[in-house]
Structure formats: C-alpha cells, structure tokens
Amino acid sequence: MRHVHLATEEDEEDIYSGYNDYNPTFDTEDLDNDTAFQQAVKTSHGRRPPITAKVPGTAAVRPLGTGFGPRVNLSSSMGRPMTGAVQDGAARPMTAVRAAGYTKAGFRGSSFDPLGQSRGPAPPLETKSEDTPEEKIRQLEKKVNELIEESCIANSNGDQKQALEKAKEAGRKERVLVRQREQILSPENINLDLTYSVLLNLATQYSANEMYAEALNTYQVIVKNKMFSHAGRLKVNMANIYLKQRNYSKAIKFYRMALDQIPGAHKEMRIKIMQNIGVTFVKTGQYADAINSFEHIMSESPNLKAGFNLILCYFALGDQDKMKKAFQKLIAAPLGIDDEDKYISPGDDPHTNLLIEAIKNDSLHQMERERKALAEKYIMTAAKLIAPVIETSFDIGYDWCVEAVKTSQYVELANDLEINKAITFLKQKNFTQAVETLKMFEKKDSRVKSAAATNLSFLYLLEKDYTQADVYADLAVTSDRYNPSALTNKGNSLFLNGDYERAAEYYKEALRNDSSCTESLYNLGLTYKKLNRLENALDCFHKLHAILRNSAQVVSQIADLYEMLDDPNQAIEWLLQLRNIVPTDSHALAKLGELYDTQGDKSEAFHYYCESYRYFPSNIEVIEWLGAYYIDKKFCEKAVKYFERAALIQPTQVKWQLMLASCHRRSGGYRTKALVPCFIL
Known part of the structure; x- marks a missing residue:
C-alpha cells in the first residue's frame, strides 16, 4: 500500500507540493494484486444472484456473470449481433457504473454521456397517427367550425350568397360527423352544441337571403328537438319572419310563445318582445291591444320608442x-x-x-x-x-x-319647439303669426336669437322687403358669427342689392364654417357668374356636383358656363347628362338642338328640336326653327302646321300670317287664304 506524503514546514516554499499525490483507495488498476479484494470476490459477499436469459428460438444459456467475472461471448451463442458494448467484443456489464456510461478506459479521458449521443442521434419520438378514427372525427369537427366562422364573416361583409353556401356545406359535413360518431362512439358522445350552431347559422343565412320557407323549416327542426334545452327562444326569430311575410296572426302567436319561454330574469329581452307584439298589433289596426303592450312597457321599463308608439x-x-x-x-x-x-x-x-x-x-x-x-x-x-x-x-x-x-x-328643446311653431305657421302661409313668434326670441340667448333672426331674414326676403331682410340678417350674424345660414342670408341680401363682391365674402365665410353648406356654394357660383369670373364659378359648380350628383340645377349651370366659355362640346356633354336626369325638360332639349345647329349637325338639331316641341309645343323659337327647317328642305306643306300654331300663340304678329301665305304659295295652294290682320291707321 502506498503512503501519503505529508508536507512539513520545510516544504512551505514549494506551493505545488502534494498535488500529484492521491489516495490509493481509489486506485483500481492494482485490484488484481489486492489479496483482500480477490478473497471478497471469490466468496458470495456482494455478489448478485444469477440471471437466466432466454432468447426466443434458442435454448437457455448459462447465468450471466458480473462485470468483474469472466466474459461470455453471447454473440456466438445466440447467433445474432448485439448492440452497444457487446458489438465491441465485450459482454455488457450488469453493474450500475457501467450501465450509467462509466468505463475503466474512459473514466478519466472521456466526457460523461448518459444519453449515448456519441453512438448517434436518438430515435425520433413516436408521432400520433392521423389515421385513427378519433383523429378523423376531431379534424372533421374542426372543419365544421371553420365553415361556420367563414359563413358568419361572409354575412358581415354583405355576401349573403357565399354565407349561405358555407352554411350548407357546414351542415353536410356535420351530418357526416354525426354518422361517424354513432359508428365509433356511443350516441351520448354526439356534440349537441355543434349541431345547434350549424342549424342556427343555416336558418339565419336562409332568412338573410329571404328564403323564408327554408328558414322556418330549419327553425322548426331546432325547436322540436327536446335535446336543445333553450331552443324555444328561437320562436322570436320565427315570429320576425312571419312579420316580414305580413302574417301578423302567426307573428303574434310565436311572439307570445317565445315570451312564455323566457324567464322573468331576462327583463330586457321580454320588453323587446312585448314591443314587437305592440308593433304587430298596430299593423293589424288593433290599437287597444297595442296600447296594453306599450303601457306595460312604459310602466316596467320606459323608453323613447315605446312612448312614441303609445302616442x-x-x-x-x-x-x-x-x-x-x-x-x-x-x-x-x-x-x-x-x-x-x-x-x-x-x-x-x-x-x-x-x-x-x-x-x-x-x-x-x-x-x-x-x-x-x-x-x-x-x-x-x-x-x-x-x-x-x-x-x-x-x-x-x-x-x-x-x-x-x-x-x-x-x-333646451323648448326654444326649438317655438321656432318649429313659427315654421309651421309659415307652411300654413300665416306669415303674420310666424313673424310674431320669431320676434319673441330677440331677447333670448345668442344661439336661439340667431336662429330666429335667420328665419325672419328669410321671411322678409320672400316678401321682397330687402331692407328688413338685411336688418335681421345683420342681427343673426351678430348673435352667432359661426352660423352658416345667417351668413348665407346676409350674402343673399347683398346679392339682391347688387353688391356682389361683399356677397361673395359672406358666402366664403359660411363655407369656412361649414364646408357642406350647399346653399352658400351654389350662391357663390352665381355670384362669380355675375362678376364674369367664369372659371371660379365653374369650379364652384363642379365641387357642388361632387356633393349633389343628380342635381339638375347644378348640371344646367355647368353646361351654361361651358357655353359661355365657348366650349360647345363640353356643353353638349353636360346637357346630355341633364337629359338623363330630367328627360322631359323642353328647355334643355331646345338648347341641345341649338348647340348641334351651331356645330352644323342639322339632323341632330332637328331631332332635339322635335323632342322639345313634343314636350312643350308653345316655344316660339322652336316653332320658328322647325318651320324654317321644312322650308329649307322644300317640305312647305309640313311647315304650315308650325306657322299656324305660331299664329295662334301670337295672333298680332303679322309675320306668321305672311309665312303661312308663303308656304301655301310655294306648295301651289294659291286659293288658300292666309288671315292677315288689318290695322287702322
């Protein structure tokens, strides 16, 4: 056994001493020479119980030894290659250390690899198969929900036809889904909420496309199904359809049935249904029953619509x-x-x-x-x-x-009612009462005073009392400088007095306060026309035409301005637009004939003059042109009827009798007498 070298005071200067020394207890290289360890291995102390391994198709093999016993080559006895460490020629050890990835050779030099990444990538996780019946049902249910959502979006975008198609497709797929669920799962697992959503959306889209019979049938399917607990409320939708169809008796019946289905806690919904019942009674002329509904609403939850209907x-x-x-x-x-x-x-x-x-x-x-x-x-x-x-x-x-x-x-509405009272007097042609009512506001606040003074100025303009009109126009402007109507009336007063420059300033100020004041814009165009600023006038009327697309007066003014600007082609274009708006305007037709005549197009001129004469056969200028046209074309007998009409309209004009005599002479009617009036000198 090796002994650890202990550092002494003499070794203090060597700061790295002892780092290469280690405890021999952890030395596993000399275990083969360690007598105590070998004795422990030979005995049963610390040894695992033997494991008998049997591979299908082979006989039982002998017990596997421990990691430190003699190695057994299992690859030769089993007849197939082994994985992992067995392929390297060594039997897989059964100890916890070797199984965790530690080896004698790689303990110091190799890195810790518990997942075995050094032997290649791990196998991928097992994915769930999409071919299972449950997965197919889930995907089909998702598709039905998507179709319902697309149908609702199409309806909100105004594409009712597309919304109905999506709703029908959702219904078809939902029926397929129900059949598959019944085949695979028990009937209790059917998604009733999805079925309800599909049917309700389909009925709604039918109603939006005015297919009321189909919508009612679909609602009946929902209402009669007792599995839908709150389906009775949809009778309100059915009643609305009957109301659109003017089937008032059924509408009232279904409204009352829906009212019975809705609990008292839903007070707002019950009030709305009762209001519909009252409106339906009004349409049938049953005012007493309608009054009962509206009186109940005004006592429970008063609102403006019910109050107005009650009145x-x-x-x-x-x-x-x-x-x-x-x-x-x-x-x-x-x-x-x-x-x-x-x-x-x-x-x-x-x-x-x-x-x-x-x-x-x-x-x-x-x-x-x-x-x-x-x-x-x-x-x-x-x-x-x-x-x-x-x-x-x-x-x-x-x-x-x-x-x-x-x-x-x-x-605040009381003053408006007073002014409305004066306007009502004006509509009844009671000017005296209207003026007296409006003069009561001279001591009111600025807003009411301005409105009253504006109406008074307008009344005096109608009566052609321009002095009083100007006085009240000044009062209206002084009371409220930002009132466009007051500024417009002041401009009108100046326009009628011939002060066009100041009138234009008031019109422009009114437009600055309210750019949508069409009266000021029209009057400003007329003012520029009076000032011979034709381009500015044309710009005003073009702006007005963008606001009032079908105004005959505006189109007529634009055509007249183009004629004044020596642009007959544009004038003809705008007059043709005017004809589309008012096809029976004889003056516009005569003007078209005149413009085509100046352009040298006699056929078109003749056509529009004839149209003008057909709608208004008393226009002397049109009659004279048509008579002269037939004389030029050598059809004097056709010109006779026009000059005869001219003679009836202006019997004191000698020239019509002379023209008649000339026509008779040219056509060979020498014995026909033209009535020439006699004048006493």
Whole structure:
C-alpha cells in the first residue's frame, strides 16, 4: 500500500507540493494484486444472484456473470449481433457504473454521456397517427367550425350568397360527423352544441337571403328537438319572419310563445318582445291591444320608442287626455346618457385636457349624440302631431307642449319647439303669426336669437322687403358669427342689392364654417357668374356636383358656363347628362338642338328640336326653327302646321300670317287664304 506524503514546514516554499499525490483507495488498476479484494470476490459477499436469459428460438444459456467475472461471448451463442458494448467484443456489464456510461478506459479521458449521443442521434419520438378514427372525427369537427366562422364573416361583409353556401356545406359535413360518431362512439358522445350552431347559422343565412320557407323549416327542426334545452327562444326569430311575410296572426302567436319561454330574469329581452307584439298589433289596426303592450312597457321599463308608439296609438283613437299623458311619459323616459359637463375642461391640467379632447369624438360620445338627436326627433314629431288636436287651436296645443317640455330634462328643446311653431305657421302661409313668434326670441340667448333672426331674414326676403331682410340678417350674424345660414342670408341680401363682391365674402365665410353648406356654394357660383369670373364659378359648380350628383340645377349651370366659355362640346356633354336626369325638360332639349345647329349637325338639331316641341309645343323659337327647317328642305306643306300654331300663340304678329301665305304659295295652294290682320291707321 502506498503512503501519503505529508508536507512539513520545510516544504512551505514549494506551493505545488502534494498535488500529484492521491489516495490509493481509489486506485483500481492494482485490484488484481489486492489479496483482500480477490478473497471478497471469490466468496458470495456482494455478489448478485444469477440471471437466466432466454432468447426466443434458442435454448437457455448459462447465468450471466458480473462485470468483474469472466466474459461470455453471447454473440456466438445466440447467433445474432448485439448492440452497444457487446458489438465491441465485450459482454455488457450488469453493474450500475457501467450501465450509467462509466468505463475503466474512459473514466478519466472521456466526457460523461448518459444519453449515448456519441453512438448517434436518438430515435425520433413516436408521432400520433392521423389515421385513427378519433383523429378523423376531431379534424372533421374542426372543419365544421371553420365553415361556420367563414359563413358568419361572409354575412358581415354583405355576401349573403357565399354565407349561405358555407352554411350548407357546414351542415353536410356535420351530418357526416354525426354518422361517424354513432359508428365509433356511443350516441351520448354526439356534440349537441355543434349541431345547434350549424342549424342556427343555416336558418339565419336562409332568412338573410329571404328564403323564408327554408328558414322556418330549419327553425322548426331546432325547436322540436327536446335535446336543445333553450331552443324555444328561437320562436322570436320565427315570429320576425312571419312579420316580414305580413302574417301578423302567426307573428303574434310565436311572439307570445317565445315570451312564455323566457324567464322573468331576462327583463330586457321580454320588453323587446312585448314591443314587437305592440308593433304587430298596430299593423293589424288593433290599437287597444297595442296600447296594453306599450303601457306595460312604459310602466316596467320606459323608453323613447315605446312612448312614441303609445302616442301614435292614442292619436289614432283620438283620445286627447291620453295623448297628453303619453306625451308626458315620453319626455320623462330616461335617455341613458350623462350630461355634457364631463366633456368640459376643468382646469389647466394638460393630462386632463388631453383626455377630454380624446373622448370628445370617440365612439361612445357619438352614440350619445345620436341617441339625444333621436329623442329630440321623437319629441318634435310628437308635438307637431298632437298640437292641432289636443286643444281648440294649433298654437294653444303647441304652447301646451312647449310648457311640458320646459319642466322636463329637455329644457333646451323648448326654444326649438317655438321656432318649429313659427315654421309651421309659415307652411300654413300665416306669415303674420310666424313673424310674431320669431320676434319673441330677440331677447333670448345668442344661439336661439340667431336662429330666429335667420328665419325672419328669410321671411322678409320672400316678401321682397330687402331692407328688413338685411336688418335681421345683420342681427343673426351678430348673435352667432359661426352660423352658416345667417351668413348665407346676409350674402343673399347683398346679392339682391347688387353688391356682389361683399356677397361673395359672406358666402366664403359660411363655407369656412361649414364646408357642406350647399346653399352658400351654389350662391357663390352665381355670384362669380355675375362678376364674369367664369372659371371660379365653374369650379364652384363642379365641387357642388361632387356633393349633389343628380342635381339638375347644378348640371344646367355647368353646361351654361361651358357655353359661355365657348366650349360647345363640353356643353353638349353636360346637357346630355341633364337629359338623363330630367328627360322631359323642353328647355334643355331646345338648347341641345341649338348647340348641334351651331356645330352644323342639322339632323341632330332637328331631332332635339322635335323632342322639345313634343314636350312643350308653345316655344316660339322652336316653332320658328322647325318651320324654317321644312322650308329649307322644300317640305312647305309640313311647315304650315308650325306657322299656324305660331299664329295662334301670337295672333298680332303679322309675320306668321305672311309665312303661312308663303308656304301655301310655294306648295301651289294659291286659293288658300292666309288671315292677315288689318290695322287702322
């Protein structure tokens, strides 16, 4: 045995001493000469029990020895090559050390390789076969879901035909899926949710394509299947289809059946169904039943639509007191939006101001504005409807509506109702009452004062009192400088007084405040036309044509401007467009004939002059041209009827009698007398 060399004080200067020494206990090279170890090996101490290995097709072999015993060449006895270490000529050791990858030769020099990567790459993991029935079912189910999704996307994009095709294909594949599941799995494993989704989507697409019979049949399949627990709610969809088909009795029946299927916890859904029932009763003229539905809604969950429909029902029955009560319920219905104070900046905090600016035009605020505008529309329409019948006169009834609105959350709407009252007077040609009503707003706030003054200016323009029109136009502009209607009326007043330059400035200011003010843009084009700035006028009317595509007045102005700019080809093109808009306009047809005549195209000119004469046979210029055309073509007898008509229209004009006499003479009718009027000198 070797002894360890202990370092002494004399060896302190040698700092590397002892590093080459090691404990002989770990030396395995001299184990063959170690008497104690060999004695332990020969005895049964530490020896594993023998293992008998039997290979199929061979006889039993002798027990395998341990790693330290004599080696057995199993490759020769079994008759086949071995893997791993056996192929190297040595039997595979059965000890834990050799099995973990340690060898006597590679313990110090080789790296640790427990996975055996040095012997080549590991075999790939076993992949799941896609040919199994369960995997096929899973893939088919995935395909059905994809088809339903594609159908819904096509429907949202407006491609109803493609959506229906996808829905039908999903139905076919789903039926195949059900058959495969029944063959492989038990019937309890059928995916009912997928079947429900396929049928519901198919019925929806049928309805969207107006294939109502097919949609109803598909809904019936769902409703009659007791395995779908909540399918009874789909009777609402069936009732909607019956309503579209004007089968009102069945629609009411299915609405009520659906109402029985929906529990009381779903209050909003029940209210909507009851509203549909009320609308259906209105369509059938059963106003008493409709009133019961709408009254129930207004007592449980009041809303604007139900309140407005209730007023219509009472108006149909002529019940004045109930109309007043229904109007009060309408203006008391909750609007469901917050006040506008949250959109006002509270201070100089930049973060708060930035947040307020961000939410001023977001989708939520736009929805709130739309809901408020809808509420104002309902209230204004209801007031105009019931005002003439709830009191002895229209103005008294309107005053009652105004007072009712002033005590509600729609206080700002009272002034609009007053202005609407004046406009109603104007429609009734009661100018005195309209002016008196509008003059009441001279002491109101700036917005209402500007609106009233604008209407007063317009009234005086209609009455051709340009002085008063100008006064109220100034008042309207002073009250609200950003009111485009007020600026337009001021420009109109200046235009009628001949001050075209200042009128153009007001029109342009109105357009800066509201670029969609078509009145200002049209009047600006007319002003440039008066100032002989034809290119600017043409630009205005082209912009207006982009906004109002089918405006005959705009197209006529463009054609006239091209004629003034000596471009007859463009003028003809725009007049042809005008003919498509108003094919019976005799003036446009006569203008086309005139332009073709100047171009030397007599045949086209004759065609359009004849068309003009057919729609308006009293245009002297057209009659004269047609008579002269037939004289030039030597058809004097055809020219006679035109000059006879001209003589009837202008009996004091001598030339028509002379033209008649000339036509008769040229055609050989010397005995025919032309009636020539006599003048006493």
